[in-house]
Amino acid sequence: MRVNYWSASSSAIALTLAIPLFVVVANIFVPAGEVWQHLAETVLRDYVVNSLLLMLGVALLSLTLGVGTAWLVSMTEFPGRRMFEWALLLPMAIPAYIIAYTYTGMLDFAGPVQTTLRELTGWGYGDYWFPEIRSLEGAAIMLALVLYPYIYLLARAAFLSQSLCVLEVSRSLGNGPWRTFFSVGLPLARPAIAAGLSLVLMETLADYGTVQYFGVDTFTTGIFRTWYGLDNAPAAAQLAAILLLFVVVLVTLERYSRRQARYHDSGRRKSPLTRLPLRGWGRLGASLFCLATLLFGFLLPAGQLGLWAIDTYEEMIDQRFATLVFNTLKLAVLASLLALVTALLLNYARRLQPNRTVRFAVRAAGMGYAIPGTVIAVGVVIPFGWFDNTLDSWMREQFDISSGLLLSGTLAALLFAYLVRFLAVSLHAVESGLERITPSMDEAARAMGERPASILGRIHIPMLKGSLLTALLLVFVDVLKELPATLILRPFNFNTLAVRAYELAADERLADAASAALAIVIAGLIPVFLLSRSLSQSREEKK
C-alpha cells in the first residue's frame, strides 16, 4: 500500500505539471487554416534546417568544452586547476541573449574592434573579411559558451565519483590517459553527459532572444512569427507541439541506445584519487584550454558588462534596484527548492515503482524545458484562467459571491510556470545521481524493515548530496535568468533583474542594461561558490 501511495501521488504531481504541455499539444486538433500550406511553401524548411544545424553546432562545441574541461580538472593536475574547478561554472550565470548582445557590441561592423581595424588600415566596408558574429555559427558559439557548464557540472560529478579501481585497472593494463578517457572514463560517465547534453539541446531549442537578435530563423522564431505576425496562435502552438515531439524522439533515442546498460557503482569506499600530473605541452595545453573557455565564456563578456556598468550605474541603480534584487532572489530560492523536492519525489517514486504510468508522467513533466518560455507561460495562463473563472462562476451561483482570480496573476502561478519549465533540470541532475546508487542498497534496507521514506532520508539523500546541490544550483541560476514566463505571469508592480535587463537591452540600450545583467551574474556566483566548496569538501572527506 505504501508503494502505491508513492506512485499515485507522484503521478498526480507530474501530470499536474504537464498540464501546460497538454494545453499546447491540444492545439493539434484546432484547425489553423491555410497557414500551414503557406509555411510549408515558404519558410518551414529554413526553420527546420537552421534549428538542426544550430543544435549540431551547439552540441559539438559544448561537448568539447564541457567534457574536456571536466576531465582535465577532475582527473589531472595542472597549473590553475583548483581555480578552474569552480570558475568554469561562471558562464552559466550569463543569460544567452546578454552574451549575444555583448559580443555583438564588441565585434560587429560598427563595434570597437572592427572600427579600430578600419582606422589602422584605412579599409572600408567590403575591403576585408571579418567573421560575422550575427550568424548561425555565431549563435551556436554564443549558446555553447553559456550552456557548456551544464555538461561540465554533471560530467565532473560523474568523473569524480567513478571508481578509481576501474580507471586504475585501465591504466595498469597499459592504457595511456587518452585511451583511458575514451574507453573507460567517457563511457562510464555517459548518463551524466547525456543528461547534460539534453539540457543543453533543450535550452538551445527554446532559445528565442539570441537567434532573434542574430536574424537566424529557427523553429522558435517561427513559432513567434506565426503567433505575433500572422496572429495565428493555434498554428504557433502546433509548431511548438512539433518541437516537443522532436525532443521526445531525441530523448527516447538516447535512452534506447543504452537500454541494457546499468551504471551503478558498488558504493564501496573509494581510494583517494591520484590525479595524473601533466607535463610539458600537455600541462600548458590544459591550462590554456581551460583559460580560453573561461575567457570567452565569462571574462570577456563580464568585463565588457563591467565597463558599461561603470559608465551607467549611477543612473541605473536607484532605490528600486534593491527590490529587484530581492524579488529575483526570492523567486530563485523558492523555485529551486520546490523543483528539488519535486524532482526527488518523482525520481524516487520511479525508482520504487517503475511502472508505465509513473514513467510517462515523469517524462511528460520534464519536457517543459524544450519549449520556449512564452509558450509555457501561455500554457499556464489558460488553465489557471479557466480554473479561476469556473470556480468564480460556481461560487456566484451557489453563494452569490465572487471569488475572482485566485491563482491568475499571483506569484504561485509564476512559481508553477518555473517548475514546469525547469523541472527537467533538477530531474536530470537527481536522476543521474540516483542511477549510480545500486538498487541492492534499497533491497538491503528494505529487507531490514525500513520504509521507502526512511530509506530515502537515511540512505539516498546523504549519498545524493552532490547531485541535490547541483539540481538546486542549476534551477536557481536558471530562474535568475528567466525572462519570458516572468514577463507574462508576474503580478502587478513586480519586477526582476532579468526583466529590467531585458527591457533596456531590447531597446538597444546595452550599456544601461549592464548593471542589471551584472547583478544577475553576481547573484549567480553565490550558489556556484557554495556548490564548488561542498563538492571539494565531499572529496576531502573520502580521503
Added chain:
Amino acid sequence: MSLLQRSASLLLVLGITFSTPVTAAAPELNLYSARKEALIQPLLERFTEQTEIKVNLVTGKADALLKRLSSEGRNSPADILLTTDAGRLHRAKAAGVTQPFNSESLNRLVPANYRDPEGHWVGLSVRSRPILYVKGKVDPSELSSYEALSDSRWKGRICIRSSSNIYNQSLTASLIAGNGKAETENWAKGLVANLARPPKGGDRDQIKAAAAGQCDIAIANTYYLAGMLNSNKADQVAAAEKMAVFWPNQGDRGAHVNVSGAAITRSSKNPETALKLIEFLASEASQQWYAEVNGEYPVRQGVAVGDTLKAWGEFKADSLNLGQLGELNGEAVMLMDRAGWR
C-alpha cells in the same frame, strides 16, 4: 478526478498564501502595458500625484498580455491595455476584450485616423518610420518614396531589420493599403534584392551600420535616431549625426506612421477612471513628455516639441486609419515570407 482535486487544493492553498487581493474600494487602476516601464512609469507617477489614484503596472509583450487578458476573462483585474502599435489594439478589439469609450476631448484632439471608428482604442503617441540616409553619400533629390527603394540603383545600399518586427509589418501593410498586394509583393522583392546585409539587429543597429559605412540608407523609427542624438555616449551621437531624415511620399499619401495607444478592457470595473488616465496621457504636458523623453511625435496638434524633432521639420503623415494596419498585418507577413524578407 481525485488527481484534479488534489492538485487544485494544493494550488488553492498556494494561491491564497501568495495572492494579494485587489480591493475594489480604493480608486486604483491596473495597466497591462507593452510600453516598457521606463517609458510609461514616470507619467503614471505624475498622474497619481495629481489625482491620488494609484496605478499598478505589468509590462510585457503585447500578444502575451492579450492572451493573459483573454484567459482571465471577466475577472481580469486589468483596466487598460497599452500597446506600442495600432495593429495590436485592433487585435484586442477583435478578440473582444475591449469596451468602447466616448470622450469629447479625445475626439476633438486626436485625429480620426489615430482612433478606432467604434471608439475601442485611441492613439497616444505617433511613431514615424521615414527613410534615413547618410549625409554626403546620398543626395536627398535621389529619394522620393518607399516604393522607389526597390529600384536597382539602391542595390547593396539599404539596411533594414527583420520582417518579424512589427514596424516593418506595419510599413508593408500600409503599402498594401496604398498599392495593393501584387505591387507590394514586387516592391518587397526589389527591396530585399537591394539589402546591404541580411536583416539583423534592431533599428539602432541599422543606423549604426549606415553610419559605419555598411549601407547608405537605413529605415528606422525616428525616436531611435533621437535617442542616439541625445545619448550620453559619444559614439552613438557621432553615428547619429552622420544621418539625415527624409520624409518619403510627401507628394501622395504621406510618410508611414504608427501609434502607441490605449484601450479600456471589457473587464474593467471602473472605465470612467480608466478614461481619466487615458485623457491624462493625451494632455499637453504628457504629450510633451513623450516627445522629450522618447522622441515620439505628439498625437495632437499644437504641442511644442523639442529641438531634435523640430530640426527634422514638419511632414505629411499617411492618413490611413491605423486599424487597417492590424487588418492587413497577416497578409503583410505572408507577403514578406514569399518575398524572402527574413
